[in-house]
Amino acid sequence: MSEFHTPVLLKEVLEYLKVKKGEKYIDATVGGGGHAEAILKLGGEILGIDCDPEAIKAAREHLSQACPSARVSSGDLGGQCASWRLAQGNFSQLGGMAKRQGFDPVAGILFDLGVSSHQLENLERGFSFQSDAPLDMRMDPSLSVTAADLINGLNKGELNELFSQLAQEKHSRRLADALVSARRVKPVRTGRELADLAIKTLGRKGKLHPATRIFQALRIAVNDELNNLKKALPQAVELLKPEGRLVVISFHSGEDRIAKQFFKGEEKLRVLTKKPVRPTEEEIKVNPRSRSAKLRAGEKIK
Numbered sequence: 001m002s003e004f005h006t007p008v009l010l011k012e013v014l015e016y017l018k019v020k021k022g023e024k025y026i027d028a029t030v031g032g033g034g035h036a037e038a039i040l041k042l043g044g045e046i047l048g049i050d051c052d053p054e055a056i057k058a059a060r061e062h063l064s065q066a067c068p069s070a071r072v073s074s075g076d077l078g079g080q081c082a083s084w085r086l087a088q089g090n091f092s093q094l095g096g097m098a099k100r101q102g103f104d105p106v107a108g109i110l111f112d113l114g115v116s117s118h119q120l121e122n123l124e125r126g127f128s129f130q131s132d133a134p135l136d137m138r139m140d141p142s143l144s145v146t147a148a149d150l151i152n153g154l155n156k157g158e159l160n161e162l163f164s165q166l167a168q169e170k171h172s173r174r175l176a177d178a179l180v181s182a183r184r185v186k187p188v189r190t191g192r193e194l195a196d197l198a199i200k201t202l203g204r205k206g207k208l209h210p211a212t213r214i215f216q217a218l219r220i221a222v223n224d225e226l227n228n229l230k231k232a233l234p235q236a237v238e239l240l241k242p243e244g245r246l247v248v249i250s251f252h253s254g255e256d257r258i259a260k261q262f263f264k265g266e267e268k269l270r271v272l273t274k275k276p277v278r279p280t281e282e283e284i285k286v287n288p289r290s291r292s293a294k295l296r297a298g299e300k301i302k
């Protein structure tokens with residue numbers, strides 16, 4: 001699995017989901033199926049959702065190998081794993097998808113937000129600084145607007161807003177100016193071109209590449225990630241049975257703010273994590289991508 005994506009905060013996810021044999025769980029961001037596999041091996045039945053058809057294909061291949069007993073979709077454990085099924089779609093439509101698949105009510109729902117290592121490392125998908133492919137960044141290829149469309153189509157004020165609000169870039173105006181000047185000569189088409197422009201404009205301070213937050217912000221805008229999360233969380237609570245668990249892992253302050261406010265304001269939930277749970281130093285060492293992860297969890301009140 002580590003080739004596709006190493007699941008983040010795995011032990012903590014299992015602890016907070018409190019997986020029980022024979023109960024149903026939704027993995028709303030199945031990716032390569034790492035978390036899903038662990039839930040299946042504890043006997044939880046899984047509906048895995050992802051908006052990226054490549055992720056669904058990878059999860060199917062992986063789970064077919066790791067959890068073959070699940071081919072008998074009977075709910076009977078019949079071996080090592082419980083049964084599983086996969087559905088391609090956006091979790092903003094979680095309620096309808098879960099009902100259509102017979103996953104209502106469920107004992108737990110997991111959101112492991114953002115992109116998978118596979119998406120980041122597949123240069124053709126245009127998520128990476130090193131990519132010479134078109135700046136795409138759509139997780140769902142049927143979306144109509146790409147990152148290149150935004151970079152070359154937004155006006156200076158809109159670019160400034162994107163970089164200041166979503167990337168919290170102090171020098172957002174400087175970067176927006178530089179981009180508008182650069183694209184007067186020729187459009188910014190690739191990840192590498194955008195990353196080079198970010199280094200030239202913002203300089204290189206500290207360990208983090210100056211384009212890291214810029215790329216994350218662009219990706220969040222292309223995929224409308226914050227709005228999708230806002231739409232999904234209330235649907236998730238409705239799907240939970242009493243004492244069912246909701247677990248959200250975020251990698252961006254905007255996502256974490258949405259999760260935090262939702263958990264705080266939702267009267268049907270008891271918050272289980274006063275402070276977000278962070279990966280240990282050990283996990284960060286083994287999997288540096290886990291470094292910004294924050295996990296929040298809640299339990300549906302009876």
Ligand SMILES: C[S@@+](CC[C@H](N)C(=O)[O-])C[C@H]1O[C@@H](n2cnc3c(N)ncnc32)[C@H](O)[C@@H]1O
Nearest residue numbers: 007029031032033034035050051052090091112
């Ligand atoms: C961090 S990865 C999940 C990795 C997974 N937990 C594992 O162990 O392999 C996040 C996944 O969520 C998917 N995703 C992001 N936003 C989504 C949305 N709104 N609806 C459905 N899937 C989404 C991405 O395509 C990606 O595959």
